[in-house]
Amino acid sequence: MDLLKSFIKKHFCHFTYFYTHLRHRIWIALGLSILVGLLDGFGLAMFIPMLEMVGDGGASAEGLGNLAFLINGLTYLGLELNLITILTTLVFFFTLKGIAKFAESYYKVIVQQYFNSKLRIDNVDKLTHYQYKSFVTSDAGRIQNTLSGETERVAGAYRYYIQTLQSAIMLTVYVFLAFLANPQFALLVAIGGLISNFLFKQLYRRTNSVSKNITRDAHGYQGLLIQKVSFFKYLKATSMNEKFAEKLKKSILSIEANNRKIGFYGSILEASREPLTIIVVVGVILVETQVFNSGLGLIILSLLFFFRSLTYLMHLQTVWNSFLNVSGSLENMKVFQKEMALSKEYYASKKLKGVYESIELKNLKFEYGEKEILKNINLKLEAKKTYAFVGGSGSGKTTLVNLIVALMPTNSGCILIDGQDLKCLDIRSYQSKIGYITQEPVIFNDTIFNNVTFWALPSNENIERFWDALEKAAIADFVKELSLQEKELLGNNGINLSGGQRQRLSIARELFKNIDVLVMDEATSALDVETEIKIQESVEKLKGKMTILIVAHRLSTIKNADQVILLENGEFEGMGTFKSLINISEKFKNSVALQNI
């Protein structure tokens, strides 16, 4: 049983992958191919009695070997074996074949579309529900490449794979028909096929390994490209653009060198196919006539099937090689999807309506691998109060906030929202009540209205809420002065906005959402003091309306927080009002003194 399992795993792993996506559709597609092959074979067989009639005027079933039932069937139906009957039967089979071929081809297109969209949608879903903790440690280039270029290549892999299977089926059907007509012939085709397959196997192996290299290089290339776009300003300003471009160019050249290698193997395959076919053809004719002394009819029918088989054998080898060209992508996709599935976010069923009372952290611990980041934190944050988290760089402020907004699960201990353990809640319902603003504001490449409302319908109510959010975020005046106002398009990541404007638009988006908790992680630290004060004033107005959590280095910005929480090396050091904390903690007192507050 285990042996069978490992045999299936080894030889049919690709089939299993496609089958899990397509189920019965694969069988229908392959069944249609068998039908096409059989109808074509029956049609071809009609040429023999037709030729016999042209030769001596009398049709017989002899030349058909075991396919004689086709002619016998006609007599059984009471039809006279004349040229008209044979030609009508020929037209009949080929017409049926045409219809079956249409069904086969069109069904192939339908299944391909189904596969393409299922693959893409599956990947989008997997990325959507990918755990943040896994995301931060994964390679962005790989994710980007797998979800774009690699998906295309895997769609291609399916196309080639199904074509390979269909060619294999056609080949089998013709070999089977040939076997019925002339058993020696079938044996010869099998031998010819095996020999050519043996010759091509080496090339297949190399193509497969180069294909894996292409996928690996493409991940690297995408990673570099993402960085080149993200850090464009820095690279440009520091004249590092060209140096970085060299890395990209190197990566491009490496991919192309591998593509050339694949092309080289493909050319050998392409060029050697025809001579090899001719050699086999000549060999078969010689063996048939010289060794087996076969009758002319049998040889002709054998050759007809033979040519058909070889066409499919050649096609099979071509599409198999094309499949191998992209097989690295298929393997990468399998691994990638498995990893994404393993790191899938878990959602409990219980939904949260809002955060009305408190967020409580109990014996909270968190580790990144072996590294202990947060050590036994116990805290109760009351709803509608403002809390500021302070502490040295690397003390764990952002990590703590990430845990509070349920970006990552705790390693031990728990977080209670209004007394309910976060682990028992559908975190999406909780997160929909959270506004999260970081140092890097998120601006989508769209209009201001869509950026703030997250593509809400421009109904009167939404437009009113939109302007209200802009007012609260102190950005309404700026938008009113623009020629297109809320319909103004923002460039890539808001490139045509100032840092402060970007930040205030991000705040407006969070306020439009109707949130209960606003988290600001170093949200204003990149801004000038004047803009920072403006944003601080807008946040000040929100005090008492929602729970506000602020992470800040600049201590002047958190003076008005209800409570300041001090962290050091992942440990809770103390908590109190700004003034009282100065008295409690020597460290905090020193930090305040250092910042001349």
Ligand SMILES: Nc1ncnc2c1ncn2[C@@H]1O[C@H](COP(=O)(O)OP(=O)(O)OP(=O)(O)O)[C@@H](O)[C@H]1O
């Ligand atoms: N993805 C990660 N993998 C491993 N360690 C990480 C990761 N992210 C953060 N850390 C580590 O966790 C610790 C706490 O980081 P965190 O960002 O929470 O600190 P912080 O107090 O917010 O620092 P800062 O004020 O400098 O932003 C740091 O030692 C950091 O190196």
